[in-house]
Amino acid sequence: MWIPTVLIGLWALFVWALYRDRKRKHKIFRKLGIPGPEPHWWYGNIKQLKTKTRISHETFQMWAKEYGNTYGYFEGPTPILVSNDLDLIKQVFIKQFGKFHGRKHYHVQPDPLSDRICSMFVAQGQRWKRLRTILNPNFSSGKIKHSTTMMNRKAEILMNKLKAIAETGEPFNIQQILQQFALDVIGEAAFGIEIDAQSDAHTPLMTLIEGAVDQDFNQLAVFAPIPELRYTLYKGILFLSKFMSLPEIELLAVMEKILKMRREQPQRNPPDLMQLMIDAEASDDHGPLEIAMDDDGDQASDLSKESVDINLSETERSRHAAELAKRKLTTEEIKVQSLFFMYAGFETSSSVLTYCMYALATNPDKQQLLYDEINKNIQDEGDLTYDKINGLLYLDMVLRETLRMYPLGTLATTRRCVESCTINGLTIPEGMVIQPNIWDIHYDPNLWGPIDSKVFEPERFTPDCRAKRHPLAWIPFGVGPRNCMGLRFAWLEMKIVLAKLIKNFRVLKCSQTIIPLKLTESTVIIAPKGGLKIKLQNRN
Numbered sequence: 001m002w003i004p005t006v007l008i009g010l011w012a013l014f015v016w017a018l019y020r021d022r023k024r025k026h027k028i029f030r031k032l033g034i035p036g037p038e039p040h041w042w043y044g045n046i047k048q049l050k051t052k053t054r055i056s057h058e059t060f061q062m063w064a065k066e067y068g069n070t071y072g073y074f075e076g077p078t079p080i081l082v083s084n085d086l087d088l089i090k091q092v093f094i095k096q097f098g099k100f101h102g103r104k105h106y107h108v109q110p111d112p113l114s115d116r117i118c119s120m121f122v123a124q125g126q127r128w129k130r131l132r133t134i135l136n137p138n139f140s141s142g143k144i145k146h147s148t149t150m151m152n153r154k155a156e157i158l159m160n161k162l163k164a165i166a167e168t169g170e171p172f173n174i175q176q177i178l179q180q181f182a183l184d185v186i187g188e189a190a191f192g193i194e195i196d197a198q199s200d201a202h203t204p205l206m207t208l209i210e211g212a213v214d215q216d217f218n219q220l221a222v223f224a225p226i227p228e229l230r231y232t233l234y235k236g237i238l239f240l241s242k243f244m245s246l247p248e249i250e251l252l253a254v255m256e257k258i259l260k261m262r263r264e265q266p267q268r269n270p271p272d273l274m275q276l277m278i279d280a281e282a283s284d285d286h287g288p289l290e291i292a293m294d295d296d297g298d299q300a301s302d303l304s305k306e307s308v309d310i311n312l313s314e315t316e317r318s319r320h321a322a323e324l325a326k327r328k329l330t331t332e333e334i335k336v337q338s339l340f341f342m343y344a345g346f347e348t349s350s351s352v353l354t355y356c357m358y359a360l361a362t363n364p365d366k367q368q369l370l371y372d373e374i375n376k377n378i379q380d381e382g383d384l385t386y387d388k389i390n391g392l393l394y395l396d397m398v399l400r401e402t403l404r405m406y407p408l409g410t411l412a413t414t415r416r417c418v419e420s421c422t423i424n425g426l427t428i429p430e431g432m433v434i435q436p437n438i439w440d441i442h443y444d445p446n447l448w449g450p451i452d453s454k455v456f457e458p459e460r461f462t463p464d465c466r467a468k469r470h471p472l473a474w475i476p477f478g479v480g481p482r483n484c485m486g487l488r489f490a491w492l493e494m495k496i497v498l499a500k501l502i503k504n505f506r507v508l509k510c511s512q513t514i515i516p517l518k519l520t521e522s523t524v525i526i527a528p529k530g531g532l533k534i535k536l537q538n539r540n
C-alpha cells in the first residue's frame with residue numbers, strides 16, 4: 001500500500017516543482033516590461049499560435065495590433081520576443097551576431113552543438129561556422145553563373161510541358177509542375193544527377209520528397225512544453241526509424257548511395273555541391289564570413305567584416321576546439337547537408353514562382369509591363385545569358401514585390417541568444433529567441449506607402465525607391481551572416497523560369513483560382529494551400 005502512496009506523492013511533488021519552474025520562467029517578459037498574451041503554465045501560448053482560422057504569421061500580426069511593435073510570447077517555457085523594430089533586428093542579426101548565432105530550437109531536433117547528424121540550418125556556434133565556411137564558395141556569383149546553361153536547359157523542358165498544357169485550355173495546378181522543375185534543377189546542380197521528375201512525376205525521388213514535405217510536423221508542438229527532452233526525443237525517433245519507413249530516412253539512404261557512387265568514380269568529378277563537400281577542407285575557421293547577398297549588394301551596405309565574426313565565450317571555444325580540428329566533412333555530415341539542400345531547392349523557389357503566377361494572373365497590367373520588357377530585350381530564348389537576365393529590371397522588381405507580399409521563409413528567420421546582453425536598453429537573457437515580425441514589416445504602410453501595401457506594385461522597387469528605404473525593410477531571405485545561403489542560386493533560377501514563361505504564355509486566372517490565396521504553414525515554409533490553379537494561353 002505504501003509504495004503507490006509514495007509514488008503518487010513523488011509524482012505530485014514533481015508536477016508541483018515543474019509548475020513552479022514554468023510559472024517562474026513565464027515572469028521574464030513582465031520583469032522586462034514587455035507586453036504579450038498571458039501564457040498557459042504548461043503550453044505557454046503555443047495553442048493560440050495556430051488555430052483553425054489562423055496561421056502563425058497572422059497571429060503575430062494580430063498580437064502586434066494588440067501589444068505593439070515589440071512583445072513576448074511563450075512556446076512552452078521558451079520566451080520568444082517578436083519585433084518590428086528594424087534597429088533591434090539590425091543589432092541582433094548583424095551588429096551583435098556573435099551573441100545570437102543560434103536559431104530557434106525546434107520541438108524535436110538534434111543537439112546543434114554536438115550531434116553528428118546536424119544540418120547547417122540547425123547547427124550553432126563553431127559547428128555552424130565551419131559548415132558555412134566550407135559550403136559558402138559553392139554559392140558565389142562565379143559558381144552560380146555556371147549553372148545558367150543547366151537551368152536554361154531544364155526550363156526549356158518546363159516550357160515544352162507547359163505548351164502542351166496550354167493547348168488543352170484546361171486549368172491546372174502550376175505549383176506541382178514548378179516543383180518537378182525545381183527538383184530537377186537542384187538534383188543536377190547539387191548532386192550531378194538527372195532526376196527527370198519533369199518527364200516522370202512519379203519518379204521515386206519525387207515521391208519520397210513529396211512524402212517528406214507533406215508530413216505534419218505541427219503535431220510535434222505537443223513537445224514544446226518539455227524542451228529539456230528535445231534531443232532525447234530526436235534520438236528516440238532516429239532509433240524507431242530503424243523499424244518503420246520514414247521518408248527522411250529513405251532520402252538519407254539515397255544520399256548515401258549517391259555519395260558512395262561519387263566516391264567510387266572520382267574521375268567524374270562534376271563541379272557541383274556534392275563534389276565540394278567531398279573535397280571540402282575548411283581553410284580558416286577563424287576568418288570572417290562572406291555574407292550571401294544579391295548582386296546589388298542588398299543588406300551589405302551596413303556591414304563591416306568585423307561585425308560578422310562569432311565571438312564565442314571561452315567555455316564555448318574550448319568546447320568547440322575539437323570541432324575546429326575537423327576540417328573534412330564526415331559522411332554523415334555530407335548526407336544531412338545534401339538532404340537539406342534537396343528540401344530547400346524543391347520547396348522554396350517553386351513556391352515563390354507559384355505566388356508570382358498568382359500575382360501576375362490577378363494583375364494583368366503588371367504582367368503586360370513585364371512582357372514588354374522581356375520581349376524588348378530577349379529576342380530568342382537562347383539569348384538568356386546570366387548578364388542579360390540580370391539586366392531585366394522589371395523582372396527583378398516583380399520578384400522582389402512577390403517576396404515582399406509572400407515572404408514564405410519568415411519562420412526560419414529567428415535567432416537564439418547564446419550570451420545575455422543589453423540592446424538599446426533592453427536586457428535579453430540567454431535562451432531568449434528573437435523573431436522578427438517580417439510579414440508585418442513587409443506590409444507596414446510607413447515603409448511601403450503611399451500605395452496600399454496589400455496591392456501588388458513592383459514599382460516600389462525602382463532603384464530610387466529602394467535607395468530611400470531602410471535596408472532591412474525587405475528581408476525575405478533573412479538577415480546578416482546567417483541569411484539564406486542559396487539566395488543567388490534561387491534568384492537566378494526564378495528569373496530564368498519567369499522570363500521564359502512570360503515570353504511564351506499569358507498567365508490567366510480562372511474560375512478555379514482561389515482569390516485571395518489561402519495559405520498553409522509547414523515547419524518552416526508558408527505555401528499556397530492546395531497549390532494554385534490557373535490557365536495559360538500561348539502567346540504565339
Ligand code: HEM
Nearest residue numbers: 121344348349409412413477478479482483484485486490
Ligand atoms: C526563393 C527561395 C528561397 C527563399 C525565400 C529562402 C529563404 C530562406 C530564409 C528566410 C532563411 C533563413 C535566413 C535567416 O535565418 O536569416 C534561409 C536559410 C537557408 N537557405 Fe534559403 N531560401 C530560398 C532558397 C534556398 C535554396 C535554393 C537553397 C540551397 C540550395 C537555400 C539554402 C539555405 C540555407 C543553407 C540556409 C541556412 C543558412 C544558415 O543557417 O547559415 N535556400 N533561406
